[in-house]
Amino acid sequence: MPLEGQNDLFAEPVDRIDWLRAEIERHNHAYYVLDHPTISDAQYDQLMRELQSLEAAHPDRITMDSPTQRVGAAPLSSFGSVTHTVPMLSLGNAFEDGEVEAFDKRVADMLRAAGKLQLDRSVEYFCELKLDGLALSLRYEKGLLVQAATRGDGQTGEDVTANIRTIKSIPLRLKDDMYAIPDVVEVRGEVFMNLSDFRKLNEAQEKKGEKVFVNPRNAAAGSLRQLDSRITAQRPLRFFAYGWGEVGEAPFSTHSEMLDWLAGLGMPVNDSQHVIAQGPSELLAYYRMVGERRPALPYDIDGVVYKVNQLEAQRVLGFVARAPRFAIAHKFPAQEATTTLLDIEVQVGRTGAITPVARLAPVFVGGVTVTNATLHNEDEINRKDVRIGDVVVVRRAGDVIPEVVGPVLEKRGADVKRFVMVTACPVCGSAIEKLEDEAIARCTGGLFCGAQRKQSLIHAVGRKALDVEGLGEKLVEQLVDRGRIHSLADLYGLNSLELAGYDRMGMKSAEKLVEAIQKSKHPLLGRLIFALGIRHVGETTARDLAIHFGSIEALMSADLDRLLDVPDVGPVVAGSIVRFFAEPHNIEVVRALQAQGVSPRTEDAPQSSGLSGKTFVLTGTLPVWSRDEASEKIIAAGGKVSGSVSRKTHYVVAGEDAGSKLVKAQELGVAVLDEAGLRKLLDS
Numbered sequence: 001m002p003l004e005g006q007n008d009l010f011a012e013p014v015d016r017i018d019w020l021r022a023e024i025e026r027h028n029h030a031y032y033v034l035d036h037p038t039i040s041d042a043q044y045d046q047l048m049r050e051l052q053s054l055e056a057a058h059p060d061r062i063t064m065d066s067p068t069q070r071v072g073a074a075p076l077s078s079f080g081s082v083t084h085t086v087p088m089l090s091l092g093n094a095f096e097d098g099e100v101e102a103f104d105k106r107v108a109d110m111l112r113a114a115g116k117l118q119l120d121r122s123v124e125y126f127c128e129l130k131l132d133g134l135a136l137s138l139r140y141e142k143g144l145l146v147q148a149a150t151r152g153d154g155q156t157g158e159d160v161t162a163n164i165r166t167i168k169s170i171p172l173r174l175k176d177d178m179y180a181i182p183d184v185v186e187v188r189g190e191v192f193m194n195l196s197d198f199r200k201l202n203e204a205q206e207k208k209g210e211k212v213f214v215n216p217r218n219a220a221a222g223s224l225r226q227l228d229s230r231i232t233a234q235r236p237l238r239f240f241a242y243g244w245g246e247v248g249e250a251p252f253s254t255h256s257e258m259l260d261w262l263a264g265l266g267m268p269v270n271d272s273q274h275v276i277a278q279g280p281s282e283l284l285a286y287y288r289m290v291g292e293r294r295p296a297l298p299y300d301i302d303g304v305v306y307k308v309n310q311l312e313a314q315r316v317l318g319f320v321a322r323a324p325r326f327a328i329a330h331k332f333p334a335q336e337a338t339t340t341l342l343d344i345e346v347q348v349g350r351t352g353a354i355t356p357v358a359r360l361a362p363v364f365v366g367g368v369t370v371t372n373a374t375l376h377n378e379d380e381i382n383r384k385d386v387r388i389g390d391v392v393v394v395r396r397a398g399d400v401i402p403e404v405v406g407p408v409l410e411k412r413g414a415d416v417k418r419f420v421m422v423t424a425c426p427v428c429g430s431a432i433e434k435l436e437d438e439a440i441a442r443c444t445g446g447l448f449c450g451a452q453r454k455q456s457l458i459h460a461v462g463r464k465a466l467d468v469e470g471l472g473e474k475l476v477e478q479l480v481d482r483g484r485i486h487s488l489a490d491l492y493g494l495n496s497l498e499l500a501g502y503d504r505m506g507m508k509s510a511e512k513l514v515e516a517i518q519k520s521k522h523p524l525l526g527r528l529i530f531a532l533g534i535r536h537v538g539e540t541t542a543r544d545l546a547i548h549f550g551s552i553e554a555l556m557s558a559d560l561d562r563l564l565d566v567p568d569v570g571p572v573v574a575g576s577i578v579r580f581f582a583e584p585h586n587i588e589v590v591r592a593l594q595a596q597g598v599s600p601r602t603e604d605a606p607q608s609s610g611l612s613g614k615t616f617v618l619t620g621t622l623p624v625w626s627r628d629e630a631s632e633k634i635i636a637a638g639g640k641v642s643g644s645v646s647r648k649t650h651y652v653v654a655g656e657d658a659g660s661k662l663v664k665a666q667e668l669g670v671a672v673l674d675e676a677g678l679r680k681l682l683d684s
Contacts, residue, residue: 013054017061020051025171066172079158079227082149086245087623088137088188089154089322090656091305091329097284100306103328104280107308107317110325114316122279126255126309127286128242129273130329132217132300133192134224137245138164140185143174150224154322154656155623163224166233167191175266179251186245187267193220194298197236215368216300240270242305254309276309287330294332303331322623322656322674336395337370338408339363344375344388344419348427348451351535352443356381356419358392358404365396373402377439378421389416427451453487454480456533460488464539464628465531466520470513478502488531489592491517525600528552532586535576539631540641544568545577546603552590556581568640610684612638614650617665620658622675627655630678637682645670653678 024047027039055062094100104123111117135151148164149157164170174181193201198216205212213219223235241262244250252258256276263269273290277283283306290304308314308326317325340361347355356375363370373394375381384406386392391411396402421441423432430445443449457476461468468491479485479502484494494517499510523531526543529552537545548566549555555577563574580586616634618627618641625633630653631641645652645664652665653673665672673681 013058014061017051017054017058020047020054021066023047024051025173079160079225081152082137082147082157082159084137084149084152084155084157084245086186087154088135088151088157088245089319089324090151091327092323093303094328094330095333100283100287100328100330101280103306104283107326110317111313116310116313116316123313124309125277125283126259126307127275127277127283128305128307129270129290129297129301130303130305130331131190131192131240131270132302133190133220134217136160136164136189136191136224136239138170138187138189139246140174140181140187142183143176143181143185145170145172153621153623158225160224162229163226163232164191166229167237167239169268170239171266173266175264178264179261181265182248182251185247185265187241187262188243188245189239189241189267191220191224191237191239192216192299193223193236194238195300196298197238201236238299239268241267242270250311253311255307255311255314256309258311277306283330291332301332303329305329322620335365336393336405337363337365338391338393339370341386341388341390341392341404341407344381344386346422346426348425348443348449349455351533352425352445352449352452354421354425354432354441354443356421358386360392360394363394365394365402368396370394370396370402373404375404378419378434378441379439381419387412387416387418389413425449425451450480453485457485457488457491459533460531461491461520465527466523467527468513468520469516470509471516475502475505487589487592489589489596489598492521492593492596492598521596521598523600525550525552525603528598528600529555532580532590534580536573537577538643540635541569541573543603543635546600550602552600556587556590611681614639615642615648616640617642617645617649617652617661618655619652619661620655622653622655625675630675633682634678651678651681 027047051066055066092103094103108117108123111123112119117123137149137151137157138145139147139149145165146161147159148161148170149159151157165172174185193216195216198213198219201219202212213222219235220237223232223237226232241259243255244258244262250258252261256274259269259271259274263271273293275286277286287304290301294301306328308317314324314326319325341358342361343359344356345359347357349355356378358373358375360371360373375386384404386404386407390407392407393405394402395405421432424430425432425443425445428443428445428449428451430443430449432441433444434441443452445452454476457480458473460466461471461476471491476485479494484498485491494514496507496510496514499505499513500507505513524543524546526539526546529537529545530539530542544566545555549558558577560571560574560578563569563577564571611634616639618630621627622630634641642649645661645668647668649665649668649670651671651673652661653675654662654665655675662672664670
C-alpha cells in the first residue's frame with residue numbers, strides 16, 4: 001500500500017516506480033550514511049513492499065540500481081578475479097613519535113627540493129581515522145555500480161560485486177544533482193561493522209547455535225566473502241570512502257576537496273573526525289586527541305592516517321615499493337589488559353617442540369576475548385617470573401598471537417605456584433629432552449606421537465611437499481583420531497568409499513582426493529625429503545640433498561662426513577639427518593612408502609647463471625607472484641632462498657608489509673629488490 005495521499009501525484013505506475021526508488025535510496029542514505037533516520041522502519045518497509053509489487057507488475061522496469069536488487073542472488077561457486085586499473089597500495093606504518101617526525105621531514109625535504117614547498121612553510125596534511133576493516137574498490141560506469149573488488153595483492157583482487165550490492169550505505173547509482181559524473185569513477189574505501197551491530201549479530205548467531213565472530217573485522221571479512229550474497233544481505237555491513245582509483249582528471253586539487261566531491265556523489269565519507277593539520281606537532285596532537293576519543297567511537301580503529309593534502313605534491317612524492325611516499329599510518333600501540341593466569345599447559349608441535357601455553361581467565365583485549373596466550377618456552381617463563389595464580393598483563397596487537405608480558409607483582413598472592421616443565425610428553429608419554437644449545441624442549445616420540453603425527457601429516461601433504469590437494473587439517477585430524485592413519489604411508493591405502501563417510505566429504509570430493517593422493521606418488525625427490533619433516537631441513541636444503549645424493553637410499557645411508565660435503569649443510573643439519581635415519585621407525589616409514597608405490601623423480605640440478613650461489617630472502621607480499629613461486633624461480637636460476645637476513649645475504653626481495661627482515665637488510669647494506677627488480681634480475 002502506498003503512503004496516504006501520495007499515489008495521486010503520479011499518472012503512470014512507471015513514474016511511481018522512479019519516485020519510490022529515489023525515495024528509498026534517500027532514506028537509505030539518511031539512515032546508513034548520515035545516521036539520521038527520517039521515517040520509521042514500518043514506513044520504510046511499506047515503501048519497499050509497494051516498489052516490489054509495482055516491479056512485479058512491470059518486470060520490464062526492473063533495473064540493476066533498484067533498491068529491490070539489494071537482497072542477494074543465488075550462491076556463487078567461487079569468486080572471480082579483478083585486475084585493478086589503478087593498484088590498491090598499502091601504507092607504511094609509524095609507531096613512535098620520531099617516526100612521524102622523520103616522515104614529515106622526508107616529505108618536506110623532497111617537496112622543497114622539487115620547488116613545491118617554501119622553506120618557511122610546513123606541509124599540509126589531511127588526517128583521518130584508520131578503520132579496522134577491509135579495503136574495497138567500487139567501480140562506477142556512467143554513474144552505475146558495475147563492479148566491486150577486494151584489495152587482494154594490490155594488483156588483483158576478488159570480485160565481490162554481488163555481496164557489495166547488498167550493503168545499503170553503498171549507492172547503486174551515483175547522484176548527479178551537485179556534480180557531473182565522469183564516465184568512470186573508482187571509489188576506494190573500507191567495509192566495516194559498527195560495534196553495536198557486531199554485538200547484535202553475535203547474539204543472533206549464538207541463539208541459532210552458529211559460530212560467533214571474534215571481532216568486528218573478522219565478522220565483516222566473513223560476511224563479505226560469503227559465496228551466497230543472501231547471507232551477506234543479512235549482515236550489518238557499512239562502508240566509508242577514503243580515496244579513489246581511476247577517475248580521469250581529478251576535478252579538485254586537494255585530497256579533502258576530492259572527498260567532499262565523493263560525498264556529493266552520494267558516497268558515505270567519514271567526515272566526523274578528519275582534520276587538516278600542518279607539521280609534525282599538529283599531526284601528533286591529532287593522534288593523541290583520537291586516542292582519547294577512541295573508546296567512545298562506534299567502530300574499531302587501529303590508528304590514524306596522514307596524507308599530504310595537495311594532489312600535485314602527492315604526484316611529486318610518488319611511491320616506493322608498494323606504498324605511497326605521501327601517506328603513512330600512525331598505529332596505536334598494542335593493547336594490554338590484566339587477568340588471572342589459571343594454569344600453564346604444554347602443547348606439542350610438529351617437530352616435537354613443547355610450548356607452554358597460559359590458560360587465562362577470559363579478558364577482552366585488542367578487540368577479542370582472550371583465554372590463551374603464548375609463554376614461548378621454560379626459560380622465558382623463568383625470566384619473566386610468571387607463576388600460576390598470578391595476575392598478569394596480557395598484550396595483543398592486531399592479529400598477533402596474544403602474549404603474557406609479565407606478572408603484576410604487587411597483586412601476587414601467597415598461593416601462586418612455579419611452573420615445572422613436564423618430563424614426559426602429555427600426548428604419547430615419551431621422554432622430553434632439551435639440548436644444551438636450545439631453549440626449546442622436545443618430545444622424543446617422533447612419528448609415534450599423536451600430536452606430531454597430525455602435524456607431520458599436515459606438513460607432508462602441504463603445497464611445498466607432496467602437494468595433496470583437498471587433504472586439509474580437519475580431515476587429517478579425523479583420520480588420525482579414528483586410528484585410520486598412523487604414518488604417512490597409510491595415506492596411500494585410503495579409498496574413496498571410506499573417505500566419503502568422513503565429515504564434510506561426499507563421494508565426488510572423496511574421488512578427487514584419492515586421485516590427488518595417487519598423483520603424489522611420484523614427487524620430486526627434494527619434495528619427498530622435505531615431506532619427511534627432518535629437523536633443520538627446509539625446502540632449499542631438501543633440494544640440495546636430492547641433487548647431491550640422487551636417491552633416498554643414498555641419503556639414508558650417508559654418514560656425517562658425506563653429508564657435510566653438500567653445499568650449505570653444516571654440522572647441525574648433518575647431525576639432525578643422521579639422527580633421523582638412525583631411528584628404526586623412520587626407516588620403516590620410508591620402506592612402507594616404497595611398498596605403496598611411492599617413487600620420487602630425479603631432481604634436476606639448477607641451471608648455471610649469474611645467480612648461482614646467490615642467497616635471497618623474501619619478505620612481505622609480492623604483487624603478482626606468491627613467495628613460493630618466487631622461490632621456485634630463484635632456485636631454478638641457481639640461487640638459494642633463506643629465511644633470515646645476514647651479512648651473507650645477497651638480495652632481499654621486499655613486498656607489501658615487509659617487516660623486520662627489510663629493516664635488517666637496510667642496516668646491513670644488503671641490496672633490496674621489489675618484484676619488478678627480481679624479474680629483471682632473473683631475466684638477465
